[in-house]
Amino acid sequence: MDQYLFDSTKDTSVGDFQVRDNLISILKNRFSTYGYKQVRTTTFEFYDLYSTMSGTINKDEMLKVIDSYGKVLVLRPDVTIPITRMIASNKQRLSQGSRFFYVLDVFRQSFEQADNKETTQAGIESFGESTPENDAEVIALAIHTLKDLGFESFKLEVGHAGYFKELVNQLALSQNELDQLKGLIQSKNLTEIGPFLERLSVDKELCDAVQAIPLLYGDPEDVIKRASKIALNEKMQQKIKNLSDIYDVLKAYGVEDSVIFDLGLINNMNYYSGVIFQGFVASFGKPVLMGGRYDHLAEQFDTSIPAIGFACEVDNLLHSMTRKNLIANDTTSIDVIIYYENSKQKDALIAANTLREAGYRIITYTMDDNRNIDDFSSKCIAYFQTEENLVIDKKRKTPFTNYNELELLLQEGMRDN
Amino acid sequence: MDYVTLALAKGRTAESTIELLNNAGIDFPDFHTKSRKLVFYNTDQTVKLIFVKAVDVPTYVEKGAADIGVVGKDNILESQADIYEILDLKLGRCQFVVAGKPETTLESTQKLTIASKYPTVAKSHFQQKGIPIETIKLNGSVELAPLIGLADIIVDIVETGTTINENGLKIIDEIEDISTRLIVNKASFTTKSALIHELINKLKSVME
Numbered sequence: 001m002d003q004y005l006f007d008s009t010k011d012t013s014v015g016d017f018q019v020r021d022n023l024i025s026i027l028k029n030r031f032s033t034y035g036y037k038q039v040r041t042t043t044f045e046f047y048d049l050y051s052t053m054s055g056t057i058n059k060d061e062m063l064k065v066i067d068s069y070g071k072v073l074v075l076r077p078d079v080t081i082p083i084t085r086m087i088a089s090n091k092q093r094l095s096q097g098s099r100f101f102y103v104l105d106v107f108r109q110s111f112e113q114a115d116n117k118e119t120t121q122a123g124i125e126s127f128g129e130s131t132p133e134n135d136a137e138v139i140a141l142a143i144h145t146l147k148d149l150g151f152e153s154f155k156l157e158v159g160h161a162g163y164f165k166e167l168v169n170q171l172a173l174s175q176n177e178l179d180q181l182k183g184l185i186q187s188k189n190l191t192e193i194g195p196f197l198e199r200l201s202v203d204k205e206l207c208d209a210v211q212a213i214p215l216l217y218g219d220p221e222d223v224i225k226r227a228s229k230i231a232l233n234e235k236m237q238q239k240i241k242n243l244s245d246i247y248d249v250l251k252a253y254g255v256e257d258s259v260i261f262d263l264g265l266i267n268n269m270n271y272y273s274g275v276i277f278q279g280f281v282a283s284f285g286k287p288v289l290m291g292g293r294y295d296h297l298a299e300q301f302d303t304s305i306p307a308i309g310f311a312c313e314v315d316n317l318l319h320s321m322t323r324k325n326l327i328a329n330d331t332t333s334i335d336v337i338i339y340y341e342n343s344k345q346k347d348a349l350i351a352a353n354t355l356r357e358a359g360y361r362i363i364t365y366t367m368d369d370n371r372n373i374d375d376f377s378s379k380c381i382a383y384f385q386t387e388e389n390l391v392i393d394k395k396r397k398t399p400f401t402n403y404n405e406l407e408l409l410l411q412e413g414m415r416d417n
Numbered sequence: 418m419d420y421v422t423l424a425l426a427k428g429r430t431a432e433s434t435i436e437l438l439n440n441a442g443i444d445f446p447d448f449h450t451k452s453r454k455l456v457f458y459n460t461d462q463t464v465k466l467i468f469v470k471a472v473d474v475p476t477y478v479e480k481g482a483a484d485i486g487v488v489g490k491d492n493i494l495e496s497q498a499d500i501y502e503i504l505d506l507k508l509g510r511c512q513f514v515v516a517g518k519p520e521t522t523l524e525s526t527q528k529l530t531i532a533s534k535y536p537t538v539a540k541s542h543f544q545q546k547g548i549p550i551e552t553i554k555l556n557g558s559v560e561l562a563p564l565i566g567l568a569d570i571i572v573d574i575v576e577t578g579t580t581i582n583e584n585g586l587k588i589i590d591e592i593e594d595i596s597t598r599l600i601v602n603k604a605s606f607t608t609k610s611a612l613i614h615e616l617i618n619k620l621k622s623v624m625e
Contacts (some may be wrong), residue, residue, distance in 0.1 A: 187499075284481050
């Protein structure tokens with residue numbers, strides 16, 4: 001049996017769970033204040049659905065199971081695709097837009113991180129609208145969420161999936177070359193992009209445009225100006241116009257200080273079609289939040305619904321919050337421990353239940369239970385003894401005779417804590 | 418006072434990098450080559466220098482333990498870290514090569530066994546070429562492997578080729594050029610933008 005002990009690192013201990021649960025409820029509250037409602041999708045998805053969608057999830061990364069009919073299923077490898085499927089198949093009326101949020105586990109395996117197969121994502125999806133106002137609202141919600149969690153120096157990097165796609169369309173690259181180019185742009189590797197393009201013998205204007213992409217980074221207004229100069233055609237100009245419109249609304253929200261533009265931002269999920277963004281907090285290398293507009297994903301399900309959304313990696317958020325000491329450490333989860341002598345059993349148990357009705361967290365023990373009191377952390381201790389009843393809090397010992405006195409003493413004791 | 422943390426590989430590249438930093442006006446008064454200290458500050462305390470093992474530099478930077486790192490392209494490629502690779506410092510130039518005994522060719526009918534300090538680099542290179550291989554990870558004296566029969570060929574970095582020649586091996590294929598790079602954590606690039614860009618610009622100006 002021993003070997004299983006080592007493999008249980010993904011269990012969440014009692015203390016960690018409370019912290020995690022608090023974090024999740026902050027996210028949920030914020031999402032619902034923007035009119036989002038929670039949904040859940042099935043854990044088991046059809047493998048065929050994902051294997052036919054190219055440029056989304058690597059087939060090797062999905063965890064497969066076979067059901068009793070021999071069908072191959074996968075454990076939910078992504079949330080955006082299932083929710084889109086759900087909306088598309090429910091044929092819900094989307095005239096006024098539909099806003100959903102979720103807190104769900106996502107399952108993927110990779111060779112490098114064999115012991116990290118499940119992560120929790122908390123995110124939102126907004127269906128039915130495609131306007132700069134809608135884009136900006138979702139970005140503002142993302143910023144609002146990170147603020148709620150107490151991060152001070154965080155930034156949202158905003159780019160556009162369409163800008164890069166339009167540009168590479170003119171390059172006629174093989175899949176292998178495209179992957180290489182993406183890698184070079186994602187790492188802002190200016191040293192090697194030049195020689196790479198030279199080998200492909202691309203014409204000068206196009207070459208300059210590609211080389212400029214990693215540098216299209218920084219203050220939004222400045223980036224818009226520079227990007228517009230090198231845009232090669234009408235379509236690329238439209239993308240820039242779109243970003244500029246979104247930025248105007250972001251300014252109206254007053255969140256422009258948290259936003260940086262980066263047109264070198266590329267999301268490996270191929271379904272993004274418009275604005276894309278990533279949230280970074282100081283000294284945590286990976287994005288804690290990712291999202292963007294995906295207006296064509298629903299076409300996979302024979303319908304057309306514009307949509308935008310983002311997801312937070314709950315574990316990454318927890319990790320970076322712990323490092324920044326943003327997590328309040330509440331170790332006392334019990335309000336009162338009641339010890340009683342057998343002669344007072346009835347009094348004690350009735351008092352305990354009355355207190356529980358009032359919302360106190362209570363544990364009861366008999367007096368001869370020889371546990372060490374130090375093992376428990378509670379704010380107060382109450383004794384029901386034959387000679388006298390006592391309440392002990394951090395400061396004093398006080399006798400009491402009836403329930404009302406007990407509750408008053410406990411209220412005082414809690415306040416002093 | 419806010420500062421940037423710079424991770425530097427112990428050993429050969431350290432001295433020339435510190436010289437480059439000095440030229441750029443970033444001075445570490447406490448630093449001298451024989452010191453065993455692992456942490457140094459520059460004069461105005463805007464840069465904190467930490468010394469780590471070369472292979473660990475990309476990890477420190479990817480995880481955000483350091484904002485910036487200076488490390489060879491070989492280690493960046495092997496680690497596959499998700500970082501920005503901003504500048505080529507043009508130091509410590511060498512090459513990734515495939516080498517083997519003079520009679521060895523890559524057109525073998527049997528599966529090739531490759532010994533290397535860089536198994537990931539070796540795998541991806543041969544995958545691109547469509548040649549199936551098996552890798553053996555070694556931590557040093559890689560040239561020995563083909564001589565002793567542990568592997569058919571090796572993938573290693575060479576500066577002049579002397580070690581390869583003296584051990585009776587020859588270079589079969591060149592993979593790519595290596596030099597020292599400046600890498601930056603993706604979050605720091607955004608959240609500590611001003612400090613980092615100042616440092617990058619200072620370095621750029623002395624390199625021209």
